[in-house]
Amino acid sequence: MVRQLFRLNEIVEKKELAPRIKEIKVYNPRIAAKARAGQFVIVKVGEEGERIPLTIADWDREKGLITIVFQEVGVSTYKLGRLGVGDVITDVVGPLGNPSEIEKFGTVVCVGGGVGIAAIYPMAKELKKAGNRVISIIGARNKDLLIYEEEMRRVSDELRITTDDGSKGRKGFVSDELRDLLNSGLKVDRVIAVGPAIMMKTCADVTRPFNVKTIVSLNSLMLCGMGMCGACRVEVGGKTRFVCVDGPDFDAHQVNFDVLIKRLNAYKAEEQLALKRFLEVKA
Amino acid sequence: MPVKDRVEMRKLPVEKRIRSFEEVALGYTEEEAIQEAKRCLQCPPRPCVQGCPVGIEIPRFIKKIAEGDFLSAYKIIKERNAIPAITGRVCPQEHQCEGVCVLNKLKKPTAIGALERFVADWALKEGVAKELAEKEIANRPSNGNIKVAVVGSGPAGITVAADLAKLGYEVTMFEALHKPGGVLMYGIPEFRLPKRIVEYEIDYLRRLGVDIETNVLIGRTYTIKDLLEDGYKAVFLGTGAGTPKFPGIPGETLVNIYSANEFLTRVNLMKAYLFPQYDTPIKIGKRVAVIGGGNVAMDAARTAVRLGAEEVYILYRRTEEEMPARREEVINAKEEGVKFQLLTQPIRFIGNKDDILTGIECIRMQLGEPDATGRRKPIPVPGSEFIFEADTAIIAIGAHPNPLIARTTPEIKVDEEGRVITDSELRTSMKRVYAAGDIVLGEATVIEAMGTGRRASQTIHRDISEGRI
Numbered sequence: 135m136v137r138q139l140f141r142l143n144e145i146v147e148k149k150e151l152a153p154r155i156k157e158i159k160v161y162n163p164r165i166a167a168k169a170r171a172g173q174f175v176i177v178k179v180g181e182e183g184e185r186i187p188l189t190i191a192d193w194d195r196e197k198g199l200i201t202i203v204f205q206e207v208g209v210s211t212y213k214l215g216r217l218g219v220g221d222v223i224t225d226v227v228g229p230l231g232n233p234s235e236i237e238k239f240g241t242v243v244c245v246g247g248g249v250g251i252a253a254i255y256p257m258a259k260e261l262k263k264a265g266n267r268v269i270s271i272i273g274a275r276n277k278d279l280l281i282y283e284e285e286m287r288r289v290s291d292e293l294r295i296t297t298d299d300g301s302k303g304r305k306g307f308v309s310d311e312l313r314d315l316l317n318s319g320l321k322v323d324r325v326i327a328v329g330p331a332i333m334m335k336t337c338a339d340v341t342r343p344f345n346v347k348t349i350v351s352l353n354s355l356m357l358c359g360m361g362m363c364g365a366c367r368v369e370v371g372g373k374t375r376f377v378c379v380d381g382p383d384f385d386a387h388q389v390n391f392d393v394l395i396k397r398l399n400a401y402k403a404e405e406q407l408a409l410k411r412f413l414e415v416k417a
Numbered sequence: 418m419p420v421k422d423r424v425e426m427r428k429l430p431v432e433k434r435i436r437s438f439e440e441v442a443l444g445y446t447e448e449e450a451i452q453e454a455k456r457c458l459q460c461p462p463r464p465c466v467q468g469c470p471v472g473i474e475i476p477r478f479i480k481k482i483a484e485g486d487f488l489s490a491y492k493i494i495k496e497r498n499a500i501p502a503i504t505g506r507v508c509p510q511e512h513q514c515e516g517v518c519v520l521n522k523l524k525k526p527t528a529i530g531a532l533e534r535f536v537a538d539w540a541l542k543e544g545v546a547k548e549l550a551e552k553e554i555a556n557r558p559s560n561g562n563i564k565v566a567v568v569g570s571g572p573a574g575i576t577v578a579a580d581l582a583k584l585g586y587e588v589t590m591f592e593a594l595h596k597p598g599g600v601l602m603y604g605i606p607e608f609r610l611p612k613r614i615v616e617y618e619i620d621y622l623r624r625l626g627v628d629i630e631t632n633v634l635i636g637r638t639y640t641i642k643d644l645l646e647d648g649y650k651a652v653f654l655g656t657g658a659g660t661p662k663f664p665g666i667p668g669e670t671l672v673n674i675y676s677a678n679e680f681l682t683r684v685n686l687m688k689a690y691l692f693p694q695y696d697t698p699i700k701i702g703k704r705v706a707v708i709g710g711g712n713v714a715m716d717a718a719r720t721a722v723r724l725g726a727e728e729v730y731i732l733y734r735r736t737e738e739e740m741p742a743r744r745e746e747v748i749n750a751k752e753e754g755v756k757f758q759l760l761t762q763p764i765r766f767i768g769n770k771d772d773i774l775t776g777i778e779c780i781r782m783q784l785g786e787p788d789a790t791g792r793r794k795p796i797p798v799p800g801s802e803f804i805f806e807a808d809t810a811i812i813a814i815g816a817h818p819n820p821l822i823a824r825t826t827p828e829i830k831v832d833e834e835g836r837v838i839t840d841s842e843l844r845t846s847m848k849r850v851y852a853a854g855d856i857v858l859g860e861a862t863v864i865e866a867m868g869t870g871r872r873a874s875q876t877i878h879r880d881i882s883e884g885r886i
């Protein structure tokens with residue numbers, strides 16, 4: 135008989151990785167048992183909470199834990215950030231989405247930007263396990279915001295770092311480093327990019343002339359996460375697809391990023407209003 | 418004897434309706450119910466009974482109402498229908514029981530739905546429903562701890578869970594969302610079906626011993642195989658037809674275009690109308706176009722009115738006569754100011770430079786020959802294109818079964834529309850797995866989901882007790 139140590143969805147560890155970026159380990163054995171690279175959960179904090187998607191950055195099947203790394207950007211992520219060890223997240227459902235395609239491709243470049251690094255980490259790890267040569271490029275605005283450097287180093291054959299301000303690694307964007315890498319003539323079999331939509335779009339533009347298969351993990355707005363609402367729909371190859379059940383991974387060269395980005399901003403005004411109110415009330 | 422007019426239900430005044438989510442139809446008083454019940458001719462052929470998908474003994478219960486014996490009326494309804502407070506409110510009666518009532522000859526069918534609702538509400542109010550339920554709970558036989566899994570918590574799942582729990586099975590219900598109830602909870606709005614009624618039914622399931630596990634997406638969190646290997650003797654699928662259809666025309670990913678499911682889920686399940694007290698936002702423009710002509714379209718349009726839209730239009734490609742929505746809701750929508758643009762088919766969504774919706778290019782339609790369903794087929798009028806200005810569009814052109822289970826369980830055969838194929842007793846192509854409701858029927862109705870659910874639970878019980886599985 136296994137002794138039940140924690141309550142379902144209890145936070146058992148919490149770390150601040152960088153200002154406003156937090157890592158939590160959550161007890162949910164049923165999700166931990168099934169999680170695979172590329173999948174996500176939807177969490178809801180409190181009765182009044184909204185449903186938001188967050189990538190499963192890691193898992194421990196034995197202990198029944200999943201790891202989530204999130205950046206506090208608005209009400210829902212702030213609410214989650216205020217929970218501490220011992221608190222229970224009201225609702226967590228998953229694992230959602232299709233697992234990433236993990237095979238032996240040859241040389242794979244994993245590109246992660248911002249909190250996207252935590253999302254690319256399980257992919258890099260599994261790709262390495264599958265026998266690929268993994269070159270990772272990770273980047274952030276500055277060195278304080280760079281997360282998961284050691285984790286990524288462990289699962290990569292080669293790790294390259296960029297920061298917008300040059301405070302660590304190369305000054306510039308991850309896409310600049312990717313372009314140089316491809317220009318160097320190295321044979322790359324696949325590129326996987328996860329990060330802000332604009333970063334994924336730029337990476338897609340960089341790899342297109344080289345004809346390298348490029349996969350992105352899309353971060354559209356979501357509501358249900360199970361194919362019931364269509365909130366997450368994007369245009370891929372001229373067709374409407376649902377990110378939560380048809381993705382989140384798609385062929386970057388087929389994605390209409392402009393519509394994705396516009397749709398991500400659909401509620402900007404409401405989100406700002408809500409955050410302002412939240413910070414005033416809770417201050 | 419001349420047949421008197423139907424006793425119409427009292428309704429909330431329009432000015433009050435369009436500003437709140439309070440229930441619109443107020444139900445009968447005891448006197449009104451008795452008066453209406455007396456209109457039933459108790460005609461010997463009783464066509465109404467055949468018109469009801471679950472075969473409620475309609476004249477029998479109506480007779481009891483006429484005699485003022487509401488308790489007996491309630492018991493008669495409950496023999497066949499577990500959730501009369503819900504079906505009395507949402508059944509499309511004009512296509513079912515009332516549609517075949519002999520009094521239709523005079524265009525004044527007995528108000529069967531309203532009477533059913535009256536009895537159910539009376540039983541809830543008087544505590545009779547609870548008393549009878551407690552008796553059922555206390556008399557529950559034990560069935561040797563046989564475990565059964567029910568997937569989905571809509572009317573089909575609710576029916577199967579209740580039936581099997583009453584027979585003594587240990588039932589676990591899995592629901593992907595954070596709240597049980599299916600469409601009754603996230604789709605049909607409060608002003609048509611108060612959520613406390615759905616919650617009462619869910620609470621009844623819990624008291625019957627059903628273990629309800631929310632936040633479990635079958636196909637992902639557990640597969641059907643996991644359940645069968647985990648000691649569940651049988652698995653019932655009641656996952657509904659929840660995946661919204663999009664028209665497949667240019668611009669459908671523009672900002673401020675919703676599927677009705679998204680729109681209604683934000684409002685009903687997530688309470689976006691209380692934003693920012695609740696965290697889920699919703700956008701409502703000044704001029705809203707709802708595309709479609711069914712119940713879902715009416716619900717979306719009437720919700721948009723309540724959220725403060727200045728003008729709300731229904732864009733439908735046939736005429737009002739072909740509209741599949743409940744008649745009553747079409748009337749309610751009109752009273753609340755919803756305008757109808759009939760014989761109109763969208764062909765393209767138009768956005769501004771920020772990809773925000775500004776209008777819909779439409780084409781006029783005319784009705785041609787009747788199609789397979791007997792409805793006259795709409796055909797485009799060449800050269801009749803025009804731009805319909807709108808800053809919000811809600812697409813309500815139907816839904817298909819969620820493909821997740823079929824994708825993750827190839828043993829379960831589905832047809833070309835994605836509906837699970839079953840035999841006449843609701844067994845799927847996978848042993849020990851059964852299905853009913855919208856996942857089998859396609860988009861149907863609450864009472865049909867319940868009726869097929871009941872047949873499925875009977876099959877499950879028979880297959881188990883006769884040792885077939």
Ligand SMILES: Cc1cc2nc3c(=O)[nH]c(=O)nc-3n(C[C@H](O)[C@H](O)[C@H](O)COP(=O)(O)OP(=O)(O)OC[C@H]3O[C@@H](n4cnc5c(N)ncnc54)[C@H](O)[C@@H]3O)c2cc1C
Nearest residue numbers: 186187188189204205208209210211353354355356398405
């Ligand atoms: C598949 C997927 C995986 C993700 N994984 C991570 C992760 O591992 N770590 C992380 O920090 N973030 C992740 N995100 C983004 C995360 O969901 C949003 O940052 C979060 O929803 C913001 O909510 P908020 O209320 O705090 O902020 P808000 O102020 O409400 O929104 C800030 C921005 O976040 C986006 N957003 C808002 N609501 C949603 C929503 N319901 N669904 C998706 N995006 C939304 C919008 O672009 C919005 O402008 C992921 C998104 C997707 C789709």
Ligand SMILES: Cc1cc2nc3c(=O)[nH]c(=O)nc-3n(C[C@H](O)[C@H](O)[C@H](O)COP(=O)(O)OP(=O)(O)OC[C@H]3O[C@@H](n4cnc5c(N)ncnc54)[C@H](O)[C@@H]3O)c2cc1C
Nearest residue numbers: 569571572573593599600604635657854855861862863866
């Ligand atoms: C807006 C709207 C208005 C309607 N109005 C009427 C009306 O007035 N009258 C009428 O008779 N009918 C109406 N209908 C139709 C009626 O609601 C449906 O026919 C009925 O709800 C079908 O019941 P069901 O149990 O088969 O499925 P649903 O009610 O759809 O329930 C299915 C449940 O299964 C869950 N689920 C799905 N996949 C999984 C999975 N893989 N794992 C776990 N859970 C899962 C879903 O989240 C959902 O809760 C309406 C429908 C809508 C959308």
Ligand code: SF4
Nearest residue numbers: 469504508513514530
């Ligand atoms: S369940 Fe529906 S169809 Fe049957 S009698 Fe009641 S209202 Fe009519």
Ligand code: SF4
Nearest residue numbers: 457458460465518519
């Ligand atoms: S058909 Fe109409 S009149 Fe005849 S028994 Fe039924 S409800 Fe009464």
Ligand code: FES
Nearest residue numbers: 359361363364378
């Ligand atoms: S989030 Fe609802 S369909 Fe994808």
Ligand SMILES: [Mg+2]
Nearest residue numbers: 184208209210
């Ligand atoms: Mg938010």
